[in-house]
Amino acid sequence: MSNEFxxxxxxxxxxEVRDAWAGESLLYVLRERLGLPxxxxxxxxxxxxxxxxxxxxxxxxxxxxxxxxxxxADIVTVEGLSHDGEPTDxxxxxxxxxxxQCGFCTPGLIVAVHHLLDRNPNPSELEIKEAxxxxxxxxxxxxxxFAAVAEVRDQRRDVGGx
Amino acid sequence: xxxxxxVSLREAMQALRDHPGARLVQGGTDLMVEVNFxxxxxxxxxxxxxxxxxxxxxxxxxxxxxxxxxxxxxxxxVRIGAGVPYxxxxxxPLSDLVPALAQAARTVGSPQIRAAGSLGGNLGTCSPAGDGxxxxxxxxxxxxxxxxxxxREMSVHDFxxxxxxxxxxxxxxxxxxxxxxxxxxxxxxxxxTRNAMVISAASACLVHDARAxxxxxxxxxxxxxxxRARRAEAWLAREASLRGAVSLDDATAREFGRRAADECTxxxxxxxxxxxxxxxxxxxxxxxxxxxxxxxxxxxx
Numbered sequence: 001m002s003n004e005f006x007x008x009x010x011x012x013x014x015x016e017v018r019d020a021w022a023g024e025s026l027l028y029v030l031r032e033r034l035g036l037p038x039x040x041x042x043x044x045x046x047x048x049x050x051x052x053x054x055x056x057x058x059x060x061x062x063x064x065x066x067x068x069x070x071x072x073a074d075i076v077t078v079e080g081l082s083h084d085g086e087p088t089d090x091x092x093x094x095x096x097x098x099x100x101q102c103g104f105c106t107p108g109l110i111v112a113v114h115h116l117l118d119r120n121p122n123p124s125e126l127e128i129k130e131a132x133x134x135x136x137x138x139x140x141x142x143x144x145x146f147a148a149v150a151e152v153r154d155q156r157r158d159v160g161g162x
Numbered sequence: 163x164x165x166x167x168x169v170s171l172r173e174a175m176q177a178l179r180d181h182p183g184a185r186l187v188q189g190g191t192d193l194m195v196e197v198n199f200x201x202x203x204x205x206x207x208x209x210x211x212x213x214x215x216x217x218x219x220x221x222x223x224x225x226x227x228x229x230x231x232x233x234x235x236x237x238x239x240v241r242i243g244a245g246v247p248y249x250x251x252x253x254x255p256l257s258d259l260v261p262a263l264a265q266a267a268r269t270v271g272s273p274q275i276r277a278a279g280s281l282g283g284n285l286g287t288c289s290p291a292g293d294g295x296x297x298x299x300x301x302x303x304x305x306x307x308x309x310x311x312x313x314r315e316m317s318v319h320d321f322x323x324x325x326x327x328x329x330x331x332x333x334x335x336x337x338x339x340x341x342x343x344x345x346x347x348x349x350x351x352x353x354x355t356r357n358a359m360v361i362s363a364a365s366a367c368l369v370h371d372a373r374a375x376x377x378x379x380x381x382x383x384x385x386x387x388x389x390r391a392r393r394a395e396a397w398l399a400r401e402a403s404l405r406g407a408v409s410l411d412d413a414t415a416r417e418f419g420r421r422a423a424d425e426c427t428x429x430x431x432x433x434x435x436x437x438x439x440x441x442x443x444x445x446x447x448x449x450x451x452x453x454x455x456x457x458x459x460x461x462x463x
Binding site: 059065066069072112130131 | 164195212
């Protein structure tokens, strides 16, 4: 397949990408061509995690995905985590716990935490730290973030998982 | 620029033949950094992300059963597709089969990077700091290459030819590596400026082959390609007892580290200095051989 245009499936919706340079990163295409600016870009070299999205269920750095190679992938961005227009439990708990300061790293962290809790409903503190080791926050010192993740874990356990 | 999304190995090889000079991309964690920072003049790209054949691995027994890649000398081997992500190497069952590879995989970038990065990418980029490469060197891995009309395999030592240079022909795809399943301690250790999310300033992989009575040591980021400390290995085989268990005293371990440091050729660069890297190699080699000794003493056979 070559690509005068290509199509991406993002948050369950098929988007056609036209007149784009084929080397563009998924991060760039999401933000600048598909109008999905929730995913943030900072380092553009896979160090900071602010561009984290789900691709076929795996958390990846969208800055390191050539968008035109992701034509068969199921892509979920931070905008696609909620299905009812309300903030997810992870988002609500980040707010309640004060895990958000400047907020730039928050979308990537929210995606990474959803990814963690969906595959490991009962993570230890070490597993939480490992799961978000690729998401850099320069404001919070991580304390409130760890607390928020632990609280969501416990909430979900109390309601029998969701 | 054209991106060709191959959906089979055959399609990828044909695309490489049809588009001379095309770049191969698997996970994108190396190529996209070049692209994002305008370091690469990328023309055509053949993407392997959708080639499922490259994402499989299997064990061959020493009789050459399995899919036919066994060494045929009684050594069981594992053949790992070039596109298998590090995330899969970190976990059982691969982590039980090749512990050093799992340890190295866990030190690669972040979970996001490990979901994308692969041995094919590590070999294709052939950076001396590639975390998987000392493991492949210490295990004397075989690299499998295929083009639309040829197929060959070569020792990883012949494959890595220089800084970001390898023996792959432009029309070839790195399809897999084969590693022996070795009884005995395996360890990987690296030094950087912090614990997580760091590219090696120096790294080392030590493999104890309990049956053969040998210890093999490969060093990363301290030479143009991975360095095998063969003189230190031979010295240790004379000075220590390596059959079954590793038996040596602390002074021998220290001297092993010192000799390993003599065999590397580090440089000063933005990540570290030659002097520090040489020091780090001595510490890492000593530490790993002591772990090999204590591993057996701990009763884990």
